Amino acid sequence: MSVNTIQTAAVIQSELDKAAVEQATSGWMEVNSNLVKYNGGSEVKIPELSMDGLADYDRQNGFVAGGVNFKYQTKTMTQDRGRSFSFDENAVDETNFALTAATVMGEFQRTKVIPEIDAYRYSTIAAACIKAKTASGGYVPAEDTILQKLYYDIATVQEIVGDNTPLVITISRMVAAILSMSDKLSKKLDVTDFKQGDVSFKVKSLDGQHPLISVGSERMKTEYLFKDGKTSGQEDGGFAATASSKNINWIITPRKAPVAVSKTDKMRIFDPETNQKARAYAMDYRKYHDIWIPDQQIKTCFTNVKEELS
DSSP: OOHHHHHHHHHHHHHHHHHHHHHSTTGGGGGGGGGOEEOSTTEEEEEEEEEOOOOOOBTTTBOOOOOEEEEEEEEEOOEEEEEEEEEETTTOOTTTHHHHHHHHHHHHIIIIIHHHHHHHHHHHHHHHHHHTTOEEEOOOOOTTTHHHHHHHHHHHHHHHHOSSSOEEEEEEHHHHHHHHHOTTGGGGEEEEEEEETTEEEEEEEETTTEEEEEEOGGGOBSOEEEOOSSSTTOTTOSEEEOTTOOBEEEEEEETTSOEEEEEEOOOEEEOTTTOSSSSEEEEEEEEEEEEEOOHHHHTTOEEEESSOOO
């Protein structure tokens, strides 16, 4: 493999990781991974901090000793996904291969990878909330009740975290449309800046305080099948909602609660002289990703689901 091909792979890999944070609707969750240790492969180390609460001060003996426990938990990214693509050598020449490779892999990530990562993250949070009993079901959004319901769910979270903890509301696009299209309800919405990675977006926010991240309803389900690409009926890969999945109306989380990580593993690009299968350029794309919410943080999140919860 030529040095130029290796350099091309490294550049594309770096750009794909950056784009994944900036383009995913859940990319803001990766900002929380700044303290995560990653040295390649599927393992990451996530910091965990716990400490004792206040105790009575004794005028004779002074302070009661307390403990601070800081440690790293080793986690394995459960999502190990990939695909291999090839370009016939007659379709690309040496001068435009890098552009063609970057364009195709960028489009693949935008249309296939990022929607799957979003879907996995939102369904994982919803499943954790349902398990922890910090979720409600059976609400069909309607103009005359949606604002009251949304405020109530926000209050449920703020009962635990207080008023000064920044919250993010991830909301189904069709549900958000009810707020935006109502002359009465839209008065509660402001436009604010929302920073995600190195990019700042203009998003609508409730009362100018809680950003509303609008997400396509196909990514807002409680359960998905992530196809293996080999089993009959799963050859096309990607993801699909299961028959038992439910529709998520919205998810409310403190901004720093979810810790998401996505890494493009070392990309491999084989030129036609190296590729043993065909006179073609071949590219291997592999993506590790996962999301975690520490046990002490899951109680600070809330998920509202359209269908009844069993």
